[in-house]
Amino acid sequence: MRINALGPGMAAVFMSLCFGTTGACAAEAAATVAPAATTTPAVKPPPVDLINALLRKKYPAASAWDAGGEVRGRYELKGNAGSYPNRDFARNLDNSNDFFLFRAKLHLGWSPTSWFTAFVEGREAYAASDTRPITETDNLDVHQAYLRLGDPKLFPVSFKLGRQELIYGDQRYIGNADWSNLQRSFDAVKLRFENELFWVDAFTGHQVIPYNHHFNQSNDHDWFSGIYASTKVLAPWQDTELYFLARNVGPKSPTAITPTLGGPGERDIYTLGTRWKSTPGMLGNWDYAAEVAWQFGNIYQGTKRLDHRALAVNVSGGYTWKDTFGAPRLGLGYDYGSGDSNPLDGTNETFELLFGTNHRLYGNMDLMGLRNMHIPRLEAAMKPNASVTVALEWLAFWLADTTDFFYPENGPGRTQNGYGRNPGFSSYVGQEVDLLVDWRVAPWGLLRTGYGHFFVGDYIRQSINSVPANGGAVDANWVYLQATSRF
Numbered sequence: 001m002r003i004n005a006l007g008p009g010m011a012a013v014f015m016s017l018c019f020g021t022t023g024a025c026a027a028e029a030a031a032t033v034a035p036a037a038t039t040t041p042a043v044k045p046p047p048v049d050l051i052n053a054l055l056r057k058k059y060p061a062a063s064a065w066d067a068g069g070e071v072r073g074r075y076e077l078k079g080n081a082g083s084y085p086n087r088d089f090a091r092n093l094d095n096s097n098d099f100f101l102f103r104a105k106l107h108l109g110w111s112p113t114s115w116f117t118a119f120v121e122g123r124e125a126y127a128a129s130d131t132r133p134i135t136e137t138d139n140l141d142v143h144q145a146y147l148r149l150g151d152p153k154l155f156p157v158s159f160k161l162g163r164q165e166l167i168y169g170d171q172r173y174i175g176n177a178d179w180s181n182l183q184r185s186f187d188a189v190k191l192r193f194e195n196e197l198f199w200v201d202a203f204t205g206h207q208v209i210p211y212n213h214h215f216n217q218s219n220d221h222d223w224f225s226g227i228y229a230s231t232k233v234l235a236p237w238q239d240t241e242l243y244f245l246a247r248n249v250g251p252k253s254p255t256a257i258t259p260t261l262g263g264p265g266e267r268d269i270y271t272l273g274t275r276w277k278s279t280p281g282m283l284g285n286w287d288y289a290a291e292v293a294w295q296f297g298n299i300y301q302g303t304k305r306l307d308h309r310a311l312a313v314n315v316s317g318g319y320t321w322k323d324t325f326g327a328p329r330l331g332l333g334y335d336y337g338s339g340d341s342n343p344l345d346g347t348n349e350t351f352e353l354l355f356g357t358n359h360r361l362y363g364n365m366d367l368m369g370l371r372n373m374h375i376p377r378l379e380a381a382m383k384p385n386a387s388v389t390v391a392l393e394w395l396a397f398w399l400a401d402t403t404d405f406f407y408p409e410n411g412p413g414r415t416q417n418g419y420g421r422n423p424g425f426s427s428y429v430g431q432e433v434d435l436l437v438d439w440r441v442a443p444w445g446l447l448r449t450g451y452g453h454f455f456v457g458d459y460i461r462q463s464i465n466s467v468p469a470n471g472g473a474v475d476a477n478w479v480y481l482q483a484t485s486r487f
Helices: 003-019 050-058 060-064 458-465
Strands: 065-079 097-113 116-128 138-149 157-164 186-194 198-209 217-231 238-249 267-278 286-301 304-320 329-337 373-385 388-399 428-442 445-456 476-486
Touching: 050 060, 050 065, 060 065, 060 097, 186 217, 428 458, 445 458
Parallel strands: none
Antiparallel strands: 065 097, 065 476, 097 116, 116 138, 138 157, 157 186, 186 198, 198 217, 217 238, 238 267, 267 286, 286 304, 304 329, 329 373, 373 388, 388 428, 428 445, 445 476
């Protein structure tokens, strides 16, 4: 471990955040630790208004203002996987890494009336002792800055313009990637129609690209647009959602900011989907979620145009013993993302993940995502007391098509050290077991820790063993400790 590489100053900051005079560290902006499956409803942390409460008590005029922030520190240790995907699980290739991530956010909002809000949020992100080729460092920059006009209680149409997060559904395809040190945001415009029966959002914009030591800019050659609707009228016991998403990327996208920063290659991908999720309590102790998304359009490989046709299916359900000690819950789920069955037929069938938040959905070790995968899973969770949640999850992975690549969570498929299109190999990739513990030490404080182990399967063994210099395949491990404070 290289935690000493943080230096005494950073180590002291981390320890003071966790155990200092202000109390233990604090709350996560996302759900309390539940199984990664989407059957467990996300539980938002209680509202934290430490600064606002102080200001409004002394200055009644401050009621129109919203001031606050978040500080988060995380230490991670990854063994045999997690730095360079093409080296994953190879005994003789150094691919272990331990690092510290620090993120701080401050925001200020002003709402002089119910139908007008101005909001700005800054972010500082820093990574230490990290050997990954990506960077999660971005010195002070603007994460959000927007104007919102409208109040659905007065008029059904509202409008939001500026740098903002886009979060929908279980964040499979549209999310803020909160696990990352560099949360995702968009320079976008969003129009909402909302009444007591349903709401519909229409939005369009560009993803903001973090660029350390520079003001972050959006990629104006990568358009992301959509129409997203939700209602309880069709089935009062669930949220029924329909959406149509479009990602239109021009040929200049890869060099949109600099020759080394930008977006993906040219493509026009359209996603039509629906999501059904049970309303908590409406089905007694049972819960469920289901989502289906179909994609069509085209992508370009160099100058060659390929038709794009892909499918994703996600289903899950569970049962909670609400009257039993700890309110234990058991759940079962299955995720499928199509792969390319024939690389020579002029059609690409690998599902495009768009702008999803993948960390909590397909295994907490972040070794792979939904692309070209069958993923069954089992999960269990309980709350031994009101402030502690313990969750255990098992997942298994099979390639949907061995004619396609074994993809990491993000980025291109693994293509080196035996990895590639290996149609003659087994499709069985392996299994992952994750243990997660949340301790809410105060309304404003959360400590979170986790452990994961990945057991390599036949596909990985055959791939790694095809290159003798790799020295055979080995399992991977992952440990982390995170502390978050909101104020």
